[in-house]
Amino acid sequence: MKNNKLVMIMLILLIAITLVGAVAVVVILKVTDEDKEPTIDEVLEASVDVPEITTNLASNDFIRISFKIQTDGKKAKEELEKRDFQVKNIIIHTLSEKTAEQVSGNEGQTQLENELKEEINKLMQKGKVEKVYITGSLLP
The missing domain is CATH 3.30.479.30 (Band 7 domain)
Structure with missing residues (x-):
């Protein structure tokens, strides 16, 4: 039972870290796109x-x-x-x-x-x- 809770907490943390990373990538790509000079x-x-x-x-x-x-x-x-x-x-x-x-x-x-x-x-x-x-x- 205790093992299941530990796995669940680790899974939630992994998902949260992945979401934060994805948001950071989107924000960085958006900012660099705006700074680009137009052709x-x-x-x-x-x-x-x-x-x-x-x-x-x-x-x-x-x-x-x-x-x-x-x-x-x-x-x-x-x-x-x-x-x-x-x-x-x-x-x-x-x-x-x-x-x-x-x-x-x-x-x-x-x-x-x-x-x-x-x-x-x-x-x-x-x-x-x-x-x-x-x-x-x-x-x-």
Whole structure:
């Protein structure tokens, strides 16, 4: 009788240890999956092109500029495609407050990309914008 109880306790402990190990493996696999950089195909599947926009800058110059906006998934991409008019509005308003000097050069373009990312993310409900890329620009 005492032997049966000991075997039962050992069996329960073995099952508990196995369950804890399985949960740990699942958690580790899930965390490492999230840290993995997306492939270029995944980036393209989740990206939206903003065609060339021509608008005035605060310095009375004009700019022609186009973007590719990378989202975090297909649902975010679909939402962003529906919000294209709002995205264009954000771009035009943001550019209208900039001078030609502020949007030229590496630092200025990076700052513009980051500002647009922040503003567009305020609109998003089903995902978020990961990165904004300038795909073409022309300043006079």
